[in-house]
Every structure is written in C-alpha cells, then in structure tokens.
Amino acid sequence: MKTKEDKFLVGSKYIELFIYPDDEVKQINTIYEMMRLNNGKSDIITVICNFSLALKFEKNSPTLAMSFIDRAITLNESIESRNFLPHLYHAKGRFYYNQGSYSKALQYFEKSLKTLPSDQKLYIASMYNNFGLTYNKLKNNKRAVNEVKTGIKILESKKPLTSEESLFLAFMKGNLALYCYELGDYSEAEQIFIEEQKYYLTSNANSHLIIKNYSSLYELYSKTGQNKEAESLTDKVRAIEPSLKTGDAITANEILNNHYSKSGNVIGLKITSEKLIRLNNLFDHDNEIKITRISDLLNKHIITQLTAENENEVKMQRNKNIFLLFILFSAVIVSAVIYRIIQSSNQKQLELVENRNLILEKNQKILEKDIDAKNEKLKNFHQNLHLKIETEKAFLENLKKIRKIKVVDAEELLKDLFFKVNSLMQIDERNFDLIHDSYLENDKFIAKISEDYPSLTAKELKLCVYFRMNLNSKEISTLENTTMGTIRVYKTKIKMKMNLDKDQDLSEFLSAM
Template identity: 40%
Template sequence: MISNKNEELQKYNDDKKQLYIISSKYINVLYHAEKRNEQIPLVYDLLRLNNGKYNYVSIACNYNLATQFEISSPEWSMTHINEAIETNEKVGNKYFLPHLYHFKGRLLYNKGDYQNALVFFKKALHTYHKKKELIYIASMHNNFGMCYDKMGKLDLAIKETNTGIQILTQQKKINNEQKVFIYYMKGSLAQYYLQLKKYDTAEKLLLEKWRFSFKNDNTRMALFAAKDILSIYDITGKRTDEDKIIESLKIIESKLKNVEDKIILTKLIKDYYLRNDNYKHFKGISMKLADLNDEQDQFAKNELSKTVDAIDSYIIKEINKDKEDEKKKNILLFFFLVFVTAVFIGFIIILRMKKKKKEELREKEKIIFETSKEILEKDLQLQKEKVKNLHLNLNLKTETQKAFLENLKKIKKTKNIEPEEILKDLQFKINNLIQLDKKDNEIINESSLENKLFMDKLSEKFPVLTPQELKLCVYFKLNLSGKEIALLEKFTVGSIRVYKAKVKSKIGLTKEEDLGNFLNTI
C-alpha cells in the first residue's frame, strides 16, 4: 500500500494533476484504517483537499467519519452520514447508498427513533442487490425485528426475524459468514421469546447459538450466548448446562482480546463460584476482575491520550498553514474541542461505571463475609450443644458404672438376697450404658466429617503429630477432661495427660497456654 501511495505521488509530481495527490491521500487513509486516532485528521485533510470535486471521495470520507463518531458523538455522525447520503443520491444507486441508508437507520435506532429507523432500513432493503447481498437483506429483516421489539410489537419482531433466518437457510450452499449471522438472529429471536416468558424456547435457541459459536471458535458470540443462557437460569432456577457453559468460558478466556469481554467473562465465572459457595476460587476471581477493571481504566486513559495527541498535532499543523481560511480553522478547532469534550465525558462515565462495579463487588464480598460469619456462629453453637450432650452422657455413664459396681459389691457381701432381682437391676444398668454409648457414638459420628476436616487442617499445619495425637486433639478441642476421654477411648487418665503434654510441646504451646482454645482457632 505504501508503494501505491508513492506511485500516485510520483504521478502528481510528473503531471501536477490534483487527482493523483487526492488518490495518494486516499491510499494513506486506507493504510491507517486500524489506527483510528491517526486516521481522523487524514480523512478531514482529504475531504478539505477534495472540496466536493470527486463524489466517490466525498461519500467515502463522510461515511468514514460517520462510523468514527457513532459512539463518541452521534450528532456529528448523523451530520456526516446525511452529507454522504445527499451526495450519493445525486449519482443514483451506486457506491455505498444501501449501506448509508442502513447506517443512518442504525443511528436513528440508537437514538430511540424506531419509526424513522424502520424507514431507512426499508430503503436499504430495496436498494440491496437481491441475489448478491442476501446477508444484508436478511440483516434488514433482523433490524425490522429489533425496531418492532422496541415498539412493543413482539409478534412482528418474531415474524421478521424468522424471515431473515429463512432467507439464508433456504440457500443450497451457506457460507460460514451466513451461518454466523443465522445464529446471531437466533439469539435475537431468543430475546423476544424471553420477554414472552417462553423460557424453554429461548433456552433452546441460545444453546444452539452457544454450541455453534463454541465449536466454530467464534469466541465473542460464544461468550454472549453463554451470558444470555446463564441469565435465563437465574430466572428459572434450572441450571441444566451451567457446568458445561462455565467450562467453555474457561477455555475461550485466553482467546478473548477485548478487555471488556474479559471482564464480562470473569464476572460470569465469579457469580458461578458465588452461587456454589466456592469462596476459595471466588476470592481469586474477584481479584482478577479488579485487575481487569484497572486494565480497562488504563486503556481508556491511553486512548484518550492518543486522541488528544492526534488532535493537537492536527490543530498545530492547521495553524501553521498561512493560506488556510480562518473560518474553516475555527470550525475545525471547534469540532475538535467538541470531540475532545465528548471523549473526556465518555472517559469520566467509564470511570464512574468501573467505580460503581467495584463498589458492587465490595458489597457482595461484605454480604458473603457476613453470611459466612453467621454460618460459623450457628455451627459453633451447634458444636457447643453437641459437647454439652456429650458431657451429660459421660456423666450419666460414670454414675451408672458406679451403681453397677455397687450392685456387684452388694451381691458379694450379701448372702440372703434374691439373685434374680439383682440380675434384673444389673441388666437394666447395662442397657443404660449401651444406650449412652450409642448416643455418644451418634454425636461423634455426626461430627465425623467435621472432625476429619479438622484433623486434615491440623496435620497440614503440624505434620509432626501422629494419627493418635490428631484423634485425641478432637477431644482436646471439645475441652473434655482426661477422665471423660478415657471413657471413650482405651487409655488411662495418666496416658491422656502425657499425650496432651506431647501435643502442646509439638505445636509450640507453653504449659500455661490452653490447648483447647488454640485448637478451636484451627
């Protein structure tokens, strides 16, 4: 492309015809197509140089500028597209006319003027080539559907979107671009059924879109299809394919280039972890989301800086041109000031949105913390009740054993006593001991998973502890006495004291420090 530009400049130097300098400038504009901030001044320069001489150049430049300002300054965009349409209509249906109608319809749609947007979409439909531009014709029917949706006419929205789908699916050979657009329209159709609360139909269409886009490596389409499906699950509570969708998001994450898309994906995964109480991964993904928001803020700042630099460069260049008309300079300067203001306002809005998102994230984390705290408090209360019941059972067991021994002594000392009555009483006390053991086991078994998790954590932190010491730590945590533990395990009270001293030594506690209190912090 550089060589083409140089060739045109050489022709201009040889023949001094303005056509060649214009063509070289036009090639230069195309060369900077990927560098928006550098292209805008070049387009204005070309537009000024052409000065309405060549219709194609005027139309192309105005169309280019209209697309550049669609988001940052819709009014400027509308001014340029009107200029392009007016010029193109004078030469008939050629160049960009159907696309210009289409673009103006889009601007009107974004503005909320759906009735007039329909007018220009229909103009575009009638000017597109019926056989060569099927995808654009289908696109117009999809746009009709979008307008009817905003106008509250969902039946017409569904009808027009289905028409667009049929136009492409009825072809004998469908290329990949057409396939992509078919599933894009199915996504639009799903949104209309979603408004009608036909969730199953909407989910089916979105799953088709998600499977196609994921299989064909269309990462952005897969992301937004997944987002819409998960929003349906939020409404219905049915999460049939949620795990598969989240896994697919993890796969496409590295393929996304746009930071905003990465933020959307990360938020979906974060919400998934939150729903499933996966606080470990939730914390990590929340930090990642915060980093992405910071990256987006920095990107916006850099873009603003580039835009301002490009504008400053152009303004300085224009000021240094002695022969430049003063009125045009003022108009251009005014335009650039408006543009900078619009970009700056947009940047401020972005920062506020990011700040709001961060505040929402902090609020959610606060809710999670409070919920976790409440759960822990309830769990602690439950454990206290269990310990209380265990102590009670142990005391009853001790008293029953004492009574059992007393009866045995009584049998031994007393000669004139009916053994049958004594045996019945002994049998009753044995049954009591069995029932108390059963209750103790139920309490212990009920906490078996909790105890296992506790012992795993303790073993990870203090690997020097033996399995037996870990098991006894469960009782030490409950603040059971040596006598109470001896009733549950085959140890003497003295052995339990020795074990307790060893455990305190291994984990670095002094004699004065309470082992039970320490273990309850694990």
C-alpha cells in the same frame, strides 16, 4: 499528469485503511488525508470518506457521525451512482437506533430495504434483523420474532452460503433465541442458543460471539434452575477466559462471578471480583487513551481546516483592500488633476475641489479603520478557536472523573456520556462570544497580575482571567466543574488580596489593568 498522480495517492491512502484495521486513529487520519487529496474532484470518493468518518465516530461522537452520514447521503442522492445509498440509509438508521429514536431508525431501515438490489440477500436479511432489534427495544417481542424469522428464511433460501453469510445466519438465530427467552419460551430459546453455540465453536468464530452466547445461555439456565447445565457452561467459560480481550474477559468474569455468588464459592467470588476490578480499570484506561487520541486528531483537522479557510479569507481581503486602495489612489490623482484645471477658474470651483479632497480623505480613514477591524476579527477568530479547544478538554477531564465510578455496564454509560459531552459542546452564541479569549492575551495578563499581586494562587490567577471577561459565577462554575458558592468565595479572597473595597467591582478593576 497531476490528476493521475492525485488518483494514485488517493488509491494508496485507501489501501492504508486495510494495513491498520485495528488502529482507529491512523484510519481516521488516513481518511482525512484522502479527502484532502481528492479535494472534491470525485463525488463517489467524497461519499466514501464521509461514510467512513461517520462509522469511525459512531461510538465516540454521535452528533459528528450524524453530520458526516448526512453529507454522504445528500451527495450520493444527487449523483448518478447510488450504490452506497442502501448502506448509508442503514448506517443512519443504526445511529438513530443508538440514540433511542426507534421510529426514525425503522424509517431509515425501510429506506435501505427498498433501495437494496433483490440479489443482495445478506443485506436484505440484515434489515429484517434490524427490524427485530428495534421492535425488541419497543417491547414488541412478538413482532421482533416475526421480523427476524423473515430474515432467517431469506438467507437460508440462498444456496450455497458464504462463510460470512453462515456466520450472520447464526447471529440472527441468537437474536431469535433472545426474543423467545424474553417471551418466556425457554425451551425454544435454549434449543436455538445451543445450535448457535455449536456453529460458533465448529467454525472458529470470533470469541466475542462465543462469550455473548455463553452469557445469554447462562442467564437462561439460571432463570430455569438448570444448575448442572450452568455448572458445565462455567467450565467452558473458565477454559477460554485467559485468551479473551479485555471487554470479553469482563463478560466472562461476570458470568463466573454470578455463578460463584449463587453457589456460595467465596474464594472463587473473591478472585473474580478482584479480576473484574482490574479489567474494568484497564478497559477505562484504554478507552481514555483512545478518546484522547481521537479528540486530539479531530481538533488538529478542525484547526487545519479553519486555518486554511482563514488564510483564504485573509488573502481575499488583502486583494480587496489593494483594489480599494488602488481605486482610492486613482481617485486622488484624478482629483489632483481636476483641482489644477479648476484652479485657473473661479473661487467656487476651487472650493468644490477642496471639499472633494476632504471627502476622499475621510473615506480613506474609514477604509483604514475597516481594514483594522477586519484584521481584529481574524485575530479574535483564532482566539475563539483556542478557547473552544480548552473548553472541550475541560469537559473531557470531567468525563474522566465520572469514569472512575464503578458501573455494571461501562460501555452503555460511555455511549451516554459521549452523547452528553457533544451536546454540551453546542454552547450558545452568547457564551461562545463571552468565554473565548486568546492564550497570548491571557498569558500577558497573568504575568502582569502575578507581578502586581504575588500572593495570588494559580487557581486565583485563572479565575481572574474569567472575571476579567465579565463572566458570572454560574458560567465560571460550569467551566471549572464546581459550585457557584465556591466561585464567590474565591472572588472575595481575590478582592481581599488586592485590597479592594467590598463594593468595588472586581471585573471592572481587572479590565482596566
């Protein structure tokens, strides 16, 4: 009965994914809840959950996304049902493509193609499209043209096409036009771009695809000096611009801004420039909110998972300690009985029993110290986790500062910055052990030092915590996003306020408090 209830709950959570298609935070939370309810009972559900989480973190946390996709692939390769494998290989290839590891991307696109059933023409065509995209990045546009043409031919051989297949066919043709343009075949590229545009407009396609087509076509018109066509295209852009979402509206205004700049329209240029500033600020703000929500959600699930693991570890340790104490208690009782029996014999036997009791007492003390050490390790474990979260937030704050810089391609920079943040979070073991400390201990220390030295500022109090942990200037400057020179200046000011000698070690003084 319990198993049926769990399956019902997992199924209901799966349905929730379709109720909030645009709310990534709710979807991520729902997937984690599905994993918790499934608890490893169904391998295929575990594969789906890891696959879904990989896709959710693809843009915001590439390293985490790769770890989820690897778990899904490893599990799916070990079970009988392997229907998801082609899509898992495809996703891992795309992750490598996003990282710029194009040879590895091609390897996994090939694996996906080999495992796809022959009747899955849409997905097979998609792989050839991916080959084209990858060879384009490798500056081999002739190979890219051949690959995408193969994909187009495969999909066109299927009759009739579904709306999804027709849309993807138009999308592939748009990629073909781009490769032709980069090869200098402007006439062929223009013809395909126009064909792609007609399909999007007649099929009421997503506005993102339409504005992407407009952008490519405008670039071609500008390159070939077709001013009338460029002017006509900008009229279409102006017509749809008010209805576009923020990201697409930025692209539309960049087209108009470029056109006004070339045509000398100062008023239009000023209007679009101001609008671009507002749109980019809005885009950055929305992304910051989204990133913060996802980061908080991820930290919450990590803490929940680690807390559960700690509770299990504590429980196991407690049971082990009880068992050891029982053995020790039994040994003491046995020793006492033996002692009474031997007491009636000679003095030599009596000394033997006394020595045995001393050994038992020593073992008991060692056991008690071991229990204390285990509890201290658990306490340090939670302290380490708290400061790890604080370190992540410090990096995110640095990221917010970087985003205030005006860039042309904010999306590409955002991807790059997220990759760097996740790399920085792989702190080496030495720094990890040195930096982490508990919030509770820090609060007590700050309260005491504030009372003893009221002239210290909030910034100086925070640095005292780092100095107390014996961190050097380089490590502290990394955490505070400042220079080592600034940290040394603060250190001198703190020592002056504490009336310490110039040669007196500040870290030793703070550690002794």
